[in-house]
Amino acid sequence: MSLYQSFAWPVLSRLDPEDAHTLVVRLLAAAQRSPVVLRLLERAYAVRDPRLEVEAFGVRFPSPVGLAAGLDKNAQAPAAFAALGFGAVEVGTITPAEQPGHPQPRIFRLPKDRALINRMGFPNQGAARARARRLAAPRPLPGGAVLGVNLGKGANTPVEDAARDFVAVLDALYDLAGYAVVNVSSPNTPGLRGLQERDALERLLGAIAARRDSLAASTGGRRVPLLVKVAPDLDWEQLGAVLEAIDATHVDGIVATNTTLAREGVTDPRRTEAGGLSGEPLRLRSTEIVRWLARETGGKLPIAGVGGISRPEHALEKLDAGATLVQIYTGLIYEGPTLPAQICRAFLGRRADVR
Numbered sequence: 001m002s003l004y005q006s007f008a009w010p011v012l013s014r015l016d017p018e019d020a021h022t023l024v025v026r027l028l029a030a031a032q033r034s035p036v037v038l039r040l041l042e043r044a045y046a047v048r049d050p051r052l053e054v055e056a057f058g059v060r061f062p063s064p065v066g067l068a069a070g071l072d073k074n075a076q077a078p079a080a081f082a083a084l085g086f087g088a089v090e091v092g093t094i095t096p097a098e099q100p101g102h103p104q105p106r107i108f109r110l111p112k113d114r115a116l117i118n119r120m121g122f123p124n125q126g127a128a129r130a131r132a133r134r135l136a137a138p139r140p141l142p143g144g145a146v147l148g149v150n151l152g153k154g155a156n157t158p159v160e161d162a163a164r165d166f167v168a169v170l171d172a173l174y175d176l177a178g179y180a181v182v183n184v185s186s187p188n189t190p191g192l193r194g195l196q197e198r199d200a201l202e203r204l205l206g207a208i209a210a211r212r213d214s215l216a217a218s219t220g221g222r223r224v225p226l227l228v229k230v231a232p233d234l235d236w237e238q239l240g241a242v243l244e245a246i247d248a249t250h251v252d253g254i255v256a257t258n259t260t261l262a263r264e265g266v267t268d269p270r271r272t273e274a275g276g277l278s279g280e281p282l283r284l285r286s287t288e289i290v291r292w293l294a295r296e297t298g299g300k301l302p303i304a305g306v307g308g309i310s311r312p313e314h315a316l317e318k319l320d321a322g323a324t325l326v327q328i329y330t331g332l333i334y335e336g337p338t339l340p341a342q343i344c345r346a347f348l349g350r351r352a353d354v355r
């Protein structure tokens with residue numbers, strides 16, 4: 001058992017899940033204010049090795065292990081997460097203006113299934129606050145980690161006007177982003193997932209990509225790669241339509257997957273809570289989607305594989321299925337802060353095997 005499981009988890013698991021989440025992000029935000037603490041965290045946790053570096057959509061990542069969106073919604077602690085050894089930290093989902101999200105409770109633990117259900121509904125402080133916070137915090141991120149920005153639509157914005165919101169968040173954070181993700185797959189914003197349909201998605205991605213191109217031209221040519229994050233509940237035909245829209249708009253990559261509405265294989269009585277399920281029960285479905293996407297695109301579209309990674313083998317499974325990058329959220333909650341390092345060591349071990 002790790003120190004986290006022996007000491008931190010018994011305390012955190014007694015708190016309401018959202019209170020535990022808020023506490024941990026606040027502690028990490030405080031930690032990143034001190035360069036000394038940041039260095040200590042880095043020395044204790046991060047595995048740094050040039051053999052871990054990967055390149056995807058023209059961006060160099062110091063390691064393929066990223067923090068998935070939703071944990072650092074307001075960009076409060078990306079430097080601290082980077083010091084734990086994450087090669088990318090995806091902040092958000094960020095909407096143009098501050099919004100409260102759904103009423104609490106809205107995160108539920110299903111410990112026997114090593115899963116969570118959430119119906120947060122994008123609570124966040126809005127793009128301007130995230131920008132101000134990033135400008136005041138350590139940059140670049142420790143170890144050269146890449147900042148991802150997950151873009152969202154406000155709860156009160158009609159779906160037909162969604163492009164306006166995604167563009168507004170991109171505008172606000174463009175110069176600070178290493179890549180940006182168009183999130184059309186959270187199950188907790190009514191109508192959002194409908195934007196994954198072929199024509200709606202092509203229109204949306206076309207508008208965001210056009211804006212990205214003009215921002216690139218006006219900021220000295222730095223072209224921030226755009227990715228789309230998809231739901232695991234799409235069938236092959238629907239995923240095929242997503243690929244067509246990606247192809248038509250020259251989007252740079254895909255994040256697979258968000259949380260699921262399915263409850264297969266889940267035994268905890270809290271399975272009846274409304275919201276998106278993450279963690280172990282999602283793992284094989286998201287890997288299957290990564291494999292399908294890699295095959296359909298001939299390995300040419302970079303994929304960030306996310307869903308149910310709580311052990312190093314699970315991350316290797318995603319890479320073997322065709323992912324270039326992986327991301328974790330729920331696994332970090334149950335396993336603790338050594339998970340990125342464990343995964344990095346497994347990657348290095350595998351490289352050594354190959355030689």
Ligand SMILES: Cc1cc2nc3c(=O)[nH]c(=O)nc-3n(C[C@H](O)[C@H](O)[C@H](O)COP(=O)(O)O)c2cc1C
Pocket residue numbers: 068069070071073092093107116118120122150183186229257258259277278279280282306307308309327328329330331
């Ligand atoms: C509490 C919680 C909040 C989340 N919030 C977001 C979000 O705001 N935007 C997003 O794109 N994904 C969000 N996600 C989804 C994760 O980024 C990830 O895609 C999903 O949880 C599957 O990975 P996991 O099994 O490693 O958790 C959230 C997940 C959880 C558990």
